[in-house]
Amino acid sequence: MATDVVQYALLGLISVRxxxxxxxxxxxxxxxxxxxxxxxxxxxxxxxxxxxxxxGLVQCTEEVQSGRPSRKVYRxxxxxxxxxxxxxxxxxxxxxxxxxxxxxVKLLFLTEARREETLALVRSQRAIYLHHLARLTKRxxxxxxxxxxxxxxxxxxxxxxxxxxxxxxxxxxxxxxxLQRIEGKxxxxxxxxKHR
Amino acid sequence: MIRFDNVSKVFGEGQTRVDALRGLSLQIPARxxxxxxxxxxxxxxxxxHLVARLTKPTEGEIYLGDRPLSGMAERDAAMMRxxxxxxxxxxxxxxxxxxxxxxxSLPLLLDGLSSAxxxxxxxxxxxxxxxLHRRRHKPSxxxxxxxxxxxxxxxxxxxxxVILADEPTGNLDxxxxxxxxxxxxxxxxxxxVTVLMVTHDPVCASYGERVVRLMDGQVVEDIDVTExxxxxxxxxxxxxxxxx
Numbered sequence: 240m241a242t243d244v245v246q247y248a249l250l251g252l253i254s255v256r257x258x259x260x261x262x263x264x265x266x267x268x269x270x271x272x273x274x275x276x277x278x279x280x281x282x283x284x285x286x287x288x289x290x291x292x293x294x295g296l297v298q299c300t301e302e303v304q305s306g307r308p309s310r311k312v313y314r315x316x317x318x319x320x321x322x323x324x325x326x327x328x329x330x331x332x333x334x335x336x337x338x339x340x341x342x343x344v345k346l347l348f349l350t351e352a353r354r355e356e357t358l359a360l361v362r363s364q365r366a367i368y369l370h371h372l373a374r375l376t377k378r379x380x381x382x383x384x385x386x387x388x389x390x391x392x393x394x395x396x397x398x399x400x401x402x403x404x405x406x407x408x409x410x411x412x413x414x415x416x417x418l419q420r421i422e423g424k425x426x427x428x429x430x431x432x433k434h435r
Numbered sequence: 436m437i438r439f440d441n442v443s444k445v446f447g448e449g450q451t452r453v454d455a456l457r458g459l460s461l462q463i464p465a466r467x468x469x470x471x472x473x474x475x476x477x478x479x480x481x482x483x484h485l486v487a488r489l490t491k492p493t494e495g496e497i498y499l500g501d502r503p504l505s506g507m508a509e510r511d512a513a514m515m516r517x518x519x520x521x522x523x524x525x526x527x528x529x530x531x532x533x534x535x536x537x538x539x540s541l542p543l544l545l546d547g548l549s550s551a552x553x554x555x556x557x558x559x560x561x562x563x564x565x566x567l568h569r570r571r572h573k574p575s576x577x578x579x580x581x582x583x584x585x586x587x588x589x590x591x592x593x594x595x596x597v598i599l600a601d602e603p604t605g606n607l608d609x610x611x612x613x614x615x616x617x618x619x620x621x622x623x624x625x626x627x628v629t630v631l632m633v634t635h636d637p638v639c640a641s642y643g644e645r646v647v648r649l650m651d652g653q654v655v656e657d658i659d660v661t662e663x664x665x666x667x668x669x670x671x672x673x674x675x676x677x678x679x
Binding site: 362365366368369370372373375376379380383400403404407411415418 | 474613616617620636637638640641642646648650655656658660661
């Protein structure tokens, strides 16, 4: 998730809490909404909150708690609300990306002699996606059975489904082409597989 | 529960010889929901046909429970298919001039059950697939998803130990597909049925707990997609995402 998207996600979460929100609440809320898609650690969270404060998009106040250390509470400013509204209405500019991890780069640099290892990489990548898909499926089933109206979460889950499916189809293609190249280097088999 | 012991299957000979399976060994425990994936011609459907004893292996042996299948008499094999195995196909294979209820009750009528128990069993499975209210409809009056739910009810009506599903959502949209996959999941979880499914669709495969990938008649991947395994992998992904 790009930095500015995290920033706006947090700004949005702060905006729906006029009474103010503290870091831990934001982290819990963020994870509940996006945990299946994006991970956000506390370091990123507080760096982003500092950035929002410096930009004047949120206002931070110290809240004194009896018997416990005081904590910072964040509220959205008028300028923050304005910035959030602008961003919400701006058409997405994110270009469609292929697999957003290192596999595509590795494919560029793995030499011809290492095709078997590349194939193993493709296969472990597929296992990762299948696990991810299984978690999404479980979440969707729980959502459907809960009967709650989770309109956006459901749409996000469907989007994730479609992306993973596309990535898996691409992995199948990569595997097929790699195998064809490996086969091409070997002596032909006595019984080549045929389509039935 | 289902065991493949070094199974090879060859179709044809000479120029037309096709090695559908090459020394396949595989164990599917009872109650597991196992998916078989792989490119066309990798031997996926042959695996289902061998479990149903619709065909015999060229080499090796297949066991259903403790019973080896290749030496089984045709009559016993037919009995086993009717009583212990439920089939779900891509194109539903319902009888067009029979109602939903008649399609579902057919395997029980063939087994000579009393009409009271046929009615009771049929209502039980039609309720399970949420189609009791459509019991009098003919297949042509049902949607694709509903037809497949009738087919699942028919597969479950004999309380089989195994369901063999060959591309059960191949002909359905994604909403109907999810409903079908949830039914298969429940069959495994609540009725203790072993589900062996062939699919091209990874989303469907994600309803099971195991994905076996075949290529050229051999297992190239055997992936556990259950919760524990998935947490390990997601940590790995999250870690890599933070790096990137």
